[in-house]
Amino acid sequence: MAQGKSARAEVARQTLGDWEPATNRPDPVDLLEEQAKTRVTELVPIRYGRMVASPFAFYRGAAAIMAADLSDSPRTGLDAQLCGDAHLSNFGIYEAPDRRLVFSVNDFDETLLGPFEWDVKRLAASFAIAGRDRGFDTKVRARINDEVGRSYRKAMSDFAAMRTMNLWYARLDVDDLAKAWRKQLTTAQRKQVQKTLEHARLKDSLRALSKLTQTVDGQPRIISDPPLIVPIEELAKGETEETLQEKFRVLIRTYRRTLEGDRRRLLERFRYVDAARKVVGVGSVGTRAWIVLLVGRDENDPLFMQVKEAQASVLAPYLRKSPYSSHGQRVVEGQRMIETASDLLLGWITTDGLDGVKRDFYVRQLWDGKGSANVDAMTPNQLKKYAHMCGAMLADAHARSGDAVALAAYLGTNRAFEQAMSAFAEVYADQNERDYDALTAAVKSGRVTAETGV
Numbered sequence: 497m498a499q500g501k502s503a504r505a506e507v508a509r510q511t512l513g514d515w516e517p518a519t520n521r522p523d524p525v526d527l528l529e530e531q532a533k534t535r536v537t538e539l540v541p542i543r544y545g546r547m548v549a550s551p552f553a554f555y556r557g558a559a560a561i562m563a564a565d566l567s568d569s570p571r572t573g574l575d576a577q578l579c580g581d582a583h584l585s586n587f588g589i590y591e592a593p594d595r596r597l598v599f600s601v602n603d604f605d606e607t608l609l610g611p612f613e614w615d616v617k618r619l620a621a622s623f624a625i626a627g628r629d630r631g632f633d634t635k636v637r638a639r640i641n642d643e644v645g646r647s648y649r650k651a652m653s654d655f656a657a658m659r660t661m662n663l664w665y666a667r668l669d670v671d672d673l674a675k676a677w678r679k680q681l682t683t684a685q686r687k688q689v690q691k692t693l694e695h696a697r698l699k700d701s702l703r704a705l706s707k708l709t710q711t712v713d714g715q716p717r718i719i720s721d722p723p724l725i726v727p728i729e730e731l732a733k734g735e736t737e738e739t740l741q742e743k744f745r746v747l748i749r750t751y752r753r754t755l756e757g758d759r760r761r762l763l764e765r766f767r768y769v770d771a772a773r774k775v776v777g778v779g780s781v782g783t784r785a786w787i788v789l790l791v792g793r794d795e796n797d798p799l800f801m802q803v804k805e806a807q808a809s810v811l812a813p814y815l816r817k818s819p820y821s822s823h824g825q826r827v828v829e830g831q832r833m834i835e836t837a838s839d840l841l842l843g844w845i846t847t848d849g850l851d852g853v854k855r856d857f858y859v860r861q862l863w864d865g866k867g868s869a870n871v872d873a874m875t876p877n878q879l880k881k882y883a884h885m886c887g888a889m890l891a892d893a894h895a896r897s898g899d900a901v902a903l904a905a906y907l908g909t910n911r912a913f914e915q916a917m918s919a920f921a922e923v924y925a926d927q928n929e930r931d932y933d934a935l936t937a938a939v940k941s942g943r944v945t946a947e948t949g950v
Contacts, residue, residue, distance in 0.1 A: 512613055513916030515923055518568045524561045524931040525938045531560050534807055535782025539723065543781035544946035548939055551925075552629045554932040555622060556583060557779040559606055560810040561931060562618060562924075567814035571611045574906055576898030577833045579890070580606025580811050581779065582615040583622035584871065587886045589670055589696045591865025592837035597670040597696060600835055600889045602866070605780065605806065607830030610815040612894050612903060617920055619890055620644040623883050624921035625928055626871050634922075636876045641921045643880050645914025647887030649907040655895035656904035663900065666892055667836035668885070677881070685878070696867030704800040704863050709770075709789065716795050718772040718787065723950065725787075727772040732850050744768050744788065747803075747847055751859050754828070754843035763841065766790035766799050775950075776804070783807060784849065787862055800862035801841070805855055822846050824856040834893040839864060 528547075532540045547557040559581040579586065579601045586603035620641055627637035655663055674689055681689065708725070709716040720727050728740055745768050752760050769789045776785050784805040791798050806823035820826040824844030832838050844858045869882055894903060907913045939946045 512570070512572070512617075512913070513919035513923075515565075515569055515920050517565065517927055522564055524558070524934050525944065527561050527564060528558070528935070529944065531810075532782065536784060539775060539782040541945045541947035542723065542775060542950045543778070544935070544939065544944055545948040545950060546778045546781060548932075548936050548946050548948065550629055551929050551932045552622075552625045553778055554935060555625050555928050556585060556777075557781075558928070558931060559618075559779055562621075563606075563614075563810045563814060565924075565927070566611075566614050566617065572613055572906060574612050574898065574903055575609050576612040576615075576894035576903070577830055577896075578606075578608055578610045578612070578615045578811065579604060579834065579893065580608055580610075580615070580809055582619045582890055584619065584626060584882065584886055585622070585868065587889060588869065589693070589865065589867035590839075591696075591700075592667070593840045594837070595865075597693065597865055597867075598837055599668045599670050599673065599885060601893055604827050604831040604834065605804075606809045606811055607827060607834065608809045608811045608815055608818060609897075610811055612898060614811070615890055615894070616645065616648055616887075616917055617924070619886055620917040620921035621924040621928070623879070624918075624925040627876075627879065628925060628929075630872070630874070630879070632876055632879075637922070638918055640876065640880045640883050641918035642911075642914045643883040644887045644921075645917035646911070647884040648891045648917075649904075649913050651888040651891035652895060652900060652907055653904045653909075655891060656900040658900075663895055665836065668889055668892075673885075692867055692869070696865050699863045699866055701798045701800045701861070701863060702796075704787075705789075705798040708787065708800070716769060716789060716791070716798070718770045718789060720772075724775045725772050727770065728786075731773060740771075741768060744771055747845060748788075748790075750847065751803075751843050751845045754825075754845070755841065759840055766792050771803075774802075776802075780804070784855065784857075786857075801859055802862040803845070803857050803859050806844070806858050807856075822856045824858040827858045833897045836892070836896075 543557060547554045581603055582601065586601060588602045589597050589599055590602055592598050623640050623644055624637055627640055670693060674693065678686060705716060708718055710719050718727050719725060720730060729737065732740055748768060752763050755763065767790060769791050771786055771788045774785055774787045775781055786803040788801045788803055789798060790801065806827045808823060818826045820829060822844055824846065828842055828844045831842065839860045842860050846854060846856050848854050874882065938944045
C-alpha cells in the first residue's frame with residue numbers, strides 16, 4: 497500500500513511539468529485589452545511600451561495570461577496564500593520594523609489562496625525567461641531553473657520540522673546572508689553587494705523628499721513630471737487647494753482606522769502636505785497609484801506614503817472568492833500572512849476617486865529600505881544563487897499560510913519536483929515568447945498603441 501501511494505505521488509509530481517497550451521486558449525492580446533479597460537486610459541500605452549521592451553518585460557506584465565493558462569492545469573490540492581505574481585523581480589530587500597534589512601517576496605497585488613504550485617511555476621518560468629534574456633545556453637538555464645524547485649523543496653522540509661512559533665519568526669536577514677556568502681564572492685562581487693545594501697538603507701522618505709519634491713513658497717511640493725508624476729492639482733482642475741487638502745485629510749483618517757493603536761498614534765504625528773499620481777512598475781502601469789507627502793515636526797521630517805489601487809486579483813476567476821469585500825484589505829491581509837515582517841504602516845481604504853468612482857486601495861510607506869537585484873548584470877552562478885534565495889523565501893511564505901508538513905511530504909526527498917518545475921519553466925518560456933511576439937505584432941499593426949521609452 498505504501499509503495500502504491502509513493503508511486504502515485506511520483507506521478508503527480510512529474511505531471512506538474514507537463515503543460516501545453518489549451519486548444520481554446522484565449523488570445524493573449526485580448527486578455528491584456530480586457531485588463532486595460534479598468535486602467536487609466538492615457539497610461540495604457542506606457543504599459544504596452546514597457547512590455548514590448550523584451551520577453552521578460554512582457555512576462556512581468558502578463559500575470560493575467562499565465563493565470564488563465566494555469567487554471568487548466570492539474571492541481572495538487574495543496575493550497576497556500578499565493579503571491580499571485582511570484583516572478584523574480586517581485587522579490588527583494590526591504591526594511592523590517594526593527595530597521596534590519598530582510599529579503600522576501602515584496603509584491604502582493606494578486607495575492608489569493610490557491611494551489612502552491614502556481615507560485616512556484618511562475619517563479620521558475622521567470623528564471624528561464626531571464627536566463628534567455630541574458631543569453632545563457634540550455635544547460636546553464638537548466639541548472640538555474642532546477643535550483644528554484646530544489647531550494648523550495650529543501651526549505652519546505654526545514655520549515656516542516658520547525659516548531660510553530662519558530663516558523664512564524666523565520667526570516668532571511670540580509671546582513672547575515674552577506675556574511676555567510678562573503679567567502680564565496682569575488683572582491684568585485686562583495687563590493688557590488690555592499691553598494692546595493694548601502695543604496696537600500698538610504699532609500700527612505702528623506703531620500704524621496706530630495707528626489708521627488710521642490711520648494712515652493714517655503715513649502716515642499718511634489719514635482720510635476722508628466723505622465724510619470726502628476727501633482728493632484730493638475731488632475732483635479734477646478735478644485736481649490738483647501739478642498740483637495742481636506743479630501744486627503746479625510747482619506748488619511750479613514751486609512752488610519754485600519755492600523756493598530758500604537759501605529760495610529762504614530763501617524764497622528766504627521767500632517768498632510770501634498771499628493772501626486774505616480775506611474776509604477778510594468779504590470780501595475782495604469783492602475784491608480786498615488787504618492788502622498790506628510791511631514792512631522794518640520795519639513796525635514798518627511799513621511800512619503802504610497803496609496804495604490806487594488807483591483808481584483810488576476811487569479812480570482814479561477815479560485816475561491818476572497819473572504820474580504822475590499823481588495824485593499826485582501827492585499828494587506830495576504831501580505832501580513834506571507835511576510836515575517838511587514839511595513840508597520842500597512843493599511844487600506846475604499847474611497848471615491850477624482851472621477852467619483854469608488855475604488856479600493858492599500859497604503860504603505862513609499863520607500864522603506866527597498867532594494868532589488870540587478871538581474872541584467874548577473875553571471876550564471878549569481879543567478880543560480882538568487883534562484884536559491886527566491887525559492888527558499890517562497891517556501892517560507894507558503895509554509896506560514898499552508899500546511900508545511902503536507903507540502904514537504906508531497907515534495908518528497910528526490911529531484912522529481914525540481915525536474916518537473918524546470919521542464920515547465922522552459923516550455924512556458926517558449927509560450928511567453930509567442931505571446932510577446934503577438935503583442936509586438938499588435939503594436940506594429942496598430943491594434944494597440946505602445947509608448948516606449950517612458
